[in-house]
Amino acid sequence: MQDWSVKELSSLLKEKKTSSVEITTDYLASIKKKNPEINAFITVDENRSIAQAKLADERIQKGEGDTLTGVPIAQKDIFCAEDWLTTCGSKMLHNFIAPYDATVVKKFNEAGAVNLGKTNMDEFAMGSSNETSFFGAVKNPWDLSRVPGGSSGGSAAAIASRMCPGATATDTGGSIRQPASLCGLTGLKPTYGLVSRYGMIAFASSLDQAGPMAKSSEDCAMMLNVMAGFDPKDSTSIDHKKEDYTKNIDQPIKGLKIGLPKEYFAEGLDGDVAKLIEAAINQFKKLGATIVDVSLPNTNLSIPVYYVLAPAEASSNLSRYDGVRYGYRTSQYDDLMDMYSKTRQEGFGEEVKRRILIGTYVLSAGYYDAYYLKAQQIRHLISEDFKKAFQSCDVIMGPTAPSTAFKANEKIDDPVTMYLQDIYTIATNLAGLPGMSIPAGFVNKLPVGLQIIGNYFDEARMLNVAHQFQKATDWHKAMPEGALS
Numbered sequence: 449m450q451d452w453s454v455k456e457l458s459s460l461l462k463e464k465k466t467s468s469v470e471i472t473t474d475y476l477a478s479i480k481k482k483n484p485e486i487n488a489f490i491t492v493d494e495n496r497s498i499a500q501a502k503l504a505d506e507r508i509q510k511g512e513g514d515t516l517t518g519v520p521i522a523q524k525d526i527f528c529a530e531d532w533l534t535t536c537g538s539k540m541l542h543n544f545i546a547p548y549d550a551t552v553v554k555k556f557n558e559a560g561a562v563n564l565g566k567t568n569m570d571e572f573a574m575g576s577s578n579e580t581s582f583f584g585a586v587k588n589p590w591d592l593s594r595v596p597g598g599s600s601g602g603s604a605a606a607i608a609s610r611m612c613p614g615a616t617a618t619d620t621g622g623s624i625r626q627p628a629s630l631c632g633l634t635g636l637k638p639t640y641g642l643v644s645r646y647g648m649i650a651f652a653s654s655l656d657q658a659g660p661m662a663k664s665s666e667d668c669a670m671m672l673n674v675m676a677g678f679d680p681k682d683s684t685s686i687d688h689k690k691e692d693y694t695k696n697i698d699q700p701i702k703g704l705k706i707g708l709p710k711e712y713f714a715e716g717l718d719g720d721v722a723k724l725i726e727a728a729i730n731q732f733k734k735l736g737a738t739i740v741d742v743s744l745p746n747t748n749l750s751i752p753v754y755y756v757l758a759p760a761e762a763s764s765n766l767s768r769y770d771g772v773r774y775g776y777r778t779s780q781y782d783d784l785m786d787m788y789s790k791t792r793q794e795g796f797g798e799e800v801k802r803r804i805l806i807g808t809y810v811l812s813a814g815y816y817d818a819y820y821l822k823a824q825q826i827r828h829l830i831s832e833d834f835k836k837a838f839q840s841c842d843v844i845m846g847p848t849a850p851s852t853a854f855k856a857n858e859k860i861d862d863p864v865t866m867y868l869q870d871i872y873t874i875a876t877n878l879a880g881l882p883g884m885s886i887p888a889g890f891v892n893k894l895p896v897g898l899q900i901i902g903n904y905f906d907e908a909r910m911l912n913v914a915h916q917f918q919k920a921t922d923w924h925k926a927m928p929e930g931a932l933s
């Protein structure tokens with residue numbers, strides 16, 4: 449049962465061949481067994497999940513079930529879920545019980561999906577290895593000595609080890625796609641504004657976007673159907689027409705024009721990863737796609753630009769954690785200033801503090817023009833690169849990450865090397881474009897992800913393209929050893 453897809457679970461429930469309580473119980477048992485080792489979940493609340501499953505079963509009995517009614521999924525711990533501990537991977541929120549549901553959580557609840565628990569993540573979603581979490585590192589189920597990627601490493605590890613069939617995730621610079629790549633999963637970061645950010649703890653608001661992670665493109669499409677939609681509570685939510693992302697998923701992709709940016713195959717890309725990406729492209733050619741060469745000349749500026757803009761926004765967003773309004777407060781202090789400063793000193797981890805310092809620096813008088821404004825200008829140029837590239841192709845493809853999963857502790861003391869993990873993913877966030885990662889094979893038994901970048905609101909096409917690949921290949925079906933034991 450634990451290897452079933454969201455789609456299979458949905459049909460079995462609809463046909464009443466199983467019940468939500470049965471499925472939920474099975475996944476909870478899987479979590480109990482594997483989570484102590486993998487550490488993918490921060491919070492599990494069996495009673496609450498079973499209660500939701502019972503309600504879902506009643507709904508199905510009455511014939512009032514929706515597609516995801518009764519299907520259990522996990523929620524990244526960046527989403528506020530009413531009465532659930534919501535930590536964002538930080539000591540600062542280690543005791544924060546959310547008073548309301550994020551729109552994403554609300555939508556899953558309304559669809560009748562069961563919340564299996566809150567998944568581990570890098571602190572405030574800052575990281576690429578899930579090693580910055582206050583709740584401890586997450587292990588990659590494919591090799592326990594390696595990282596699962598980040599910041600949505602908990603969601604990825606939970607699915608890869610079959611503790612849940614799908615999970616929510618968020619992506620500010622690559623945090624859905626890079627862990628999906630490192631754990632052999634399918635993950636989609638939608639167009640900025642497609643999924644509501646309301647109740648999703650803010651890191652860098654102009655870049656943050658939530659999306660689904662699961663084993664297959666079909667499953668992601670089903671989850672996106674629930675997640676997407678205009679939300680007046682999010683000022684940057686876009687009123688885009690409601691789509692059914694599963695509708696055209698089966699269409700042939702003959703004639704598809706795939707753009708290959710030369711900058712994504714340059715120095716820095718692991719040779720074995722490159723070979724698998726080329727093999728995947730050849731597979732697309734067999735499916736009738738044609739290849740065009742494109743160029744994204746400002747790719748190498750995306751990381752420096754991101755590490756000015758994201759920390760700037762983070763320094764402002766994280767000023768709300770002052771020991772008064774939320775979560776942690778230092779136990780001993782002399783006066784108000786002392787309380788603020790000790791709370792933040794003790795409550796935030798090293799990486800978060802590094803970002804706050806960079807952010808306040810680049811925003812300070814005298815440096816604003818030199819750094820922040822300059823970065824905004826280059827951000828515009830990066831968007832223009834994509835605009836130009838999409839004049840000659842339908843989708844852009846390349847690697848998701850430069851390498852397979854790296855060893856725990858390998859990069860944690862070298863921030864710049866860690867930041868390079870997102871070299872192929874960050875530009876899409878800067879441009880607000882949708883990006884996806886799908887499994888494309890293995891190097892030394894470690895998964896490799898192929899990235900698909902689409903034009904604005906072209907998620908349906910991307911999911912279709914990914915699904916056609918997954919019909920022709922089996923990479924997404926592979927599972928780490930022992931996942932079902």
Ligand code: GLN
Nearest residue numbers: 573574575620621622623
């Ligand atoms: N790894 C990047 C960072 O550390 C992106 C994280 C994310 O997408 N949330 O900021």
